[in-house]
Amino acid sequence: MTDMFDISGGRLPDDLRALDEELSALRYEERPSFVPELRAELARVWAGESIRTGSTLRRHLAAAALAAVFLGSASVPAARASFVRLIGAFTPEPEAAQVQSPVQPLPPGPEAAAAPEADVDEPEVIAAPSVSVEATGDVAAPVMMVPSPPIVPEMLDREAAEAMLQAAYPESLQRRGIGGIVRVRMWVDDTGRASDASVSESSGVGELDRIARLVAPSFRFMPGLQEGRPVGTWIEFPVLFEPDPERVDRVLGPVVDPMSLPTVDRSEWWHLSEPLDLATLARSPRTDRIEANEITIAERGLVAALEDPSVVETFGPAVAILRGVAPESVTPTEWRAAVGAALDDAIARGAETPASLLALGRIRLRQGVRTEARGLFERGLQIALSGPDATGAWVVGELHYERGRLVQDNWRASTGVGRVRSEAFSAASCAAARSSGGAGTGFASVERLIAWNYLCPGELGDVFAAGFEPHEGRASADLTLMMASYRAAIEAYPGHVGANTDFLVTLAGDGRWEDVLRGALRFTRVSDGHPNGLLLAGIALQRLERSTEAAEHFEAALERMDPALADRLADVGFLLRVEDRYRYRSLPALERRAWEVDFWARKDRNARTEVNERRVEHLSRTAYAHLALGGVYGDAGEVWVRFGGPKHVHVVDGGSGRLTEFWDYGSGPDITFVRWASGAEADLTPEGRAYVDDLGRVFSPE
Numbered sequence: 001m002t003d004m005f006d007i008s009g010g011r012l013p014d015d016l017r018a019l020d021e022e023l024s025a026l027r028y029e030e031r032p033s034f035v036p037e038l039r040a041e042l043a044r045v046w047a048g049e050s051i052r053t054g055s056t057l058r059r060h061l062a063a064a065a066l067a068a069v070f071l072g073s074a075s076v077p078a079a080r081a082s083f084v085r086l087i088g089a090f091t092p093e094p095e096a097a098q099v100q101s102p103v104q105p106l107p108p109g110p111e112a113a114a115a116p117e118a119d120v121d122e123p124e125v126i127a128a129p130s131v132s133v134e135a136t137g138d139v140a141a142p143v144m145m146v147p148s149p150p151i152v153p154e155m156l157d158r159e160a161a162e163a164m165l166q167a168a169y170p171e172s173l174q175r176r177g178i179g180g181i182v183r184v185r186m187w188v189d190d191t192g193r194a195s196d197a198s199v200s201e202s203s204g205v206g207e208l209d210r211i212a213r214l215v216a217p218s219f220r221f222m223p224g225l226q227e228g229r230p231v232g233t234w235i236e237f238p239v240l241f242e243p244d245p246e247r248v249d250r251v252l253g254p255v256v257d258p259m260s261l262p263t264v265d266r267s268e269w270w271h272l273s274e275p276l277d278l279a280t281l282a283r284s285p286r287t288d289r290i291e292a293n294e295i296t297i298a299e300r301g302l303v304a305a306l307e308d309p310s311v312v313e314t315f316g317p318a319v320a321i322l323r324g325v326a327p328e329s330v331t332p333t334e335w336r337a338a339v340g341a342a343l344d345d346a347i348a349r350g351a352e353t354p355a356s357l358l359a360l361g362r363i364r365l366r367q368g369v370r371t372e373a374r375g376l377f378e379r380g381l382q383i384a385l386s387g388p389d390a391t392g393a394w395v396v397g398e399l400h401y402e403r404g405r406l407v408q409d410n411w412r413a414s415t416g417v418g419r420v421r422s423e424a425f426s427a428a429s430c431a432a433a434r435s436s437g438g439a440g441t442g443f444a445s446v447e448r449l450i451a452w453n454y455l456c457p458g459e460l461g462d463v464f465a466a467g468f469e470p471h472e473g474r475a476s477a478d479l480t481l482m483m484a485s486y487r488a489a490i491e492a493y494p495g496h497v498g499a500n501t502d503f504l505v506t507l508a509g510d511g512r513w514e515d516v517l518r519g520a521l522r523f524t525r526v527s528d529g530h531p532n533g534l535l536l537a538g539i540a541l542q543r544l545e546r547s548t549e550a551a552e553h554f555e556a557a558l559e560r561m562d563p564a565l566a567d568r569l570a571d572v573g574f575l576l577r578v579e580d581r582y583r584y585r586s587l588p589a590l591e592r593r594a595w596e597v598d599f600w601a602r603k604d605r606n607a608r609t610e611v612n613e614r615r616v617e618h619l620s621r622t623a624y625a626h627l628a629l630g631g632v633y634g635d636a637g638e639v640w641v642r643f644g645g646p647k648h649v650h651v652v653d654g655g656s657g658r659l660t661e662f663w664d665y666g667s668g669p670d671i672t673f674v675r676w677a678s679g680a681e682a683d684l685t686p687e688g689r690a691y692v693d694d695l696g697r698v699f700s701p702e
Contacts, residue, residue, distance in 0.1 A: 084165040085240045086158060153188045153221040153235060161219045165239060168211045171348045173372065174243040180205050182212040182239045190230035192221040200236060206369040212239045276521045278556050281529035294394030294493070298322055301355030301391065305346040315339050322355060324362025336363045354380040354391045358399055370406060377403045397493030401502075404485030407478050408502065413677035414473035417651045417659060419443040424467020430456035443469075446654040450672055453662060454687050457669040464650055464662075471653065482506075495527040504536045505628045516540040531561040535623040542620040551611045554619045568632045569622040572599055574641045578696055617644075630681035639663065639671055639684075639692060646671075660685070 155161060173179070180203030187196045197216040199209045216239075223230040299318040303309065312318050315338060320327050326335035343360040346352050357380035364373040380399045384391040422444050433451040444467075452460040483506065489499035500523040507516050517540035524533030534557035541550035558566045567589070573581040584595055603614040621644060625637035632641060646663035650670075654660050657677045662670040669691060673682035684692060 084162050084169055084242075086155070086162060086237055151225040153192065153224045153233065156192070156220045156222060161215075164215050164218060165211065165241075168215055169241055170207055170211075170372075171344060173205070173207060173241075177243050178205055178208075178372070178375065179203075179241040179243050180208050182209050182241070183236060184212050184216050184239060185234060185236045186216055187232065187234055188221050188223060189232040190223050192223045192230075194219050194221065201238075203241070205371050207364075207372050208241050210369070211241075276525055278529075278552060281524070281556065294392050295319055295322065297392035298355040298358075298395045301353040301395065302359060305351050305353040305356035306342055307346070307349075307351060308342070311339070311342045315342075321359050322362075324359055324366060332366075336367055339363060340367070352379075352383070354384040354395050354399060357383070358395055358402070361402060365402075365406075370409075374403060374406045377406075393493045397489040397496045397499065400485050400489035400492060401496060401499045404482050404489065404499065404502070407482040407485060409678035411475060411478035411482050412680065413657075413659075414471060414475040414478065415651075416470070416475070416649065417473070417653050417677075418468050418470035419653055420449060420463060421467040421469055424463045427466065428456075428459040428462050430459050432456065446652055446660045449652060449662070450660070450685065450687055453672060454669045454691065460670075461664075468650060479506075495523075495530070497527070497530060497532060500527075501532045501536070501627060508536070508539065508624070509628065511543075513540045513543045517544065529556070529560055531557040532627065534560070535627060538616075539620050539623055542616055547613045547616045548609075548611045550620065551616045554616065554623070557623075565626070569619060569626060570596065571622070571632065572596055572618065574638050575599075575618070578693075628680070634681055635684040635689075636673060636682040642692075642696075643671075 181201075182199060182203045183201035185198050185200040186194050188194050194217045197213050199213050202209050203212075224233045225231065299322065302318055302322060303312060306312065312321065315321060315330075315335060317327075321339055324336075326332040340360060340363045343352075343356050343363070346356050347360070357376045361373040361376035361380070364370075364376060377399050381396070381403070384396050384399065420443060422442055425444065430452050432455040433448070444463075449460065449463075452463065483503060486499040486503040486506075489496050490503065493499075500519070504516050504519050504523070507519065517537060520533050520536035520540060524530065524537060527533055534553045538550045538553035538557065541547075541553060558569065571585070572595075573585050576584055584592065587595065600612050600615045604612045605614055618641070621641045622632050622637075624645075625632045625634075625640045629636040629640060631637050643665060647666050648664040650662040650664070652660045652662070654674070659675055659677055661673040661675065661682055663673065664670045671692060672685040672688040674685055675682035
């Protein structure tokens, strides 16, 4: 190990030399990586102490102490089972250890909570100096008295803590070989009680993060000490979850890649053999009837996995379990926990089926464990596509679709997202916008961009043109995988509503209207008239300037959908002034229809044609808002219905998972929205809302 610690003198001090000999003699029969891990950790701390203090003696002591912690508390397991370890010593955050007054104890407050994140490579605590006064003749001179470094909290029973974490380590994750390191941060008060645990660095597996955060407050400590008195402090520590490699299920092959599956020839997949006749479509789509037969097959697979019929009798019906949605008569959280446990048991017995994995994946999604959910969907696909054809087309289509939706969230978080370089402002001027936020990072803050947008919109356009820098991400790869997953779902189950809709909406966002039209007509044919297929065909026809045909498809869709949804799509409220909007929407249905007839008669651009082109355009916008923007009545839907689609959109990463969108309509300020990175729904910023309301008071949209 001497080569790792290139110290002056060419040899290790006696204490470390003895430790090095002990490590060299250690036989690692169960985990070959164990000793190299210790050596690497010792080397890391040695180097870190050298940089931090330059004290040879301190380096000796710190390295020896850390190695002792590892050898004493993380020894080689006697048997190769899955295990959980608290890695290394508990580390106080710099500036976080605080001496507490016995009269006025200091609880964890905003100042403590805002302490900088701890780094396990930096065990040193920077304590605030105290000041005393020493008399020197007639003048009292202040003398800085630096208190001794605090002693960090010590766990009373490390083995018990690790046992609690081990007991909570899900069997389903262990069997799939899923582990990771979670960095946990929490407050240990001057009595040794822990609280306010949070995850400062994720393992990438939501369920492991959740377990570490929930179990950690149960740990008990000897409190930290400073100047001999107990103190409260924030500490950070990593928790290692490692599955037993002997128990990982290796029967199945690698994750299924939908792009490797056989595909239908493009001409057959996209084109109809004969034109679609709307008059021959059923008034009630037969998709639901087809699904009923397929769901019966899926229910059998679910019951076969559970084995115990009482689970379905108690928590069913089976279709509710398949969809991962609790019946209205029960508490959703408790229902998910109970059903999830039963499905986990099936996996532990090796009795899982594609249907049960679909159900558990959907439950995990609603519990926020997205990584595990994706693994469950992919495992279900592996079983379905490698075994006999007894799964049913609906389950296979749903598994592909759910995986595609998870990839879509990643795609939304990265597509078109970027930042604006601060240097781009040097060639522009906006005297009214005084903010220079973000200059220290090299990129403009969102606040600065919004200020320029509403004060100097023309200049901001130049700034975007000169300084917008897209992130380098996985957007293209995610888009490819997402679309391949949706296509695989459609090929497995041609009438799949969600996969068809999301696939075609994505093409619409790229302006591929001919492809959207062909795909929508095919979707309409195989689903025997599903409203979404008719709406998408109508949108494409309107964009291709075929308004008469578009009107026919919109009318057919309105006839076949839920009356409440049809009413929302026909709503003209956003085209009215505010005072008229409230009066219109408070009218009974028949009077509203009369209002609409009169309204559209006044808006007809060409009375010589049979179709009212402006009304068709309105239905095209409301249909798109419904299918792509989260609904007609949301903020993004309102703007789209009133003004149509923007000419261009810039998406700026504001940090913390929030994106700010600048919708450019060609003149005046952009309309600004904020949304979560993986979400589809966008809300107007306060400035955007004020601007849109001002526009409504000035004129009525055409």
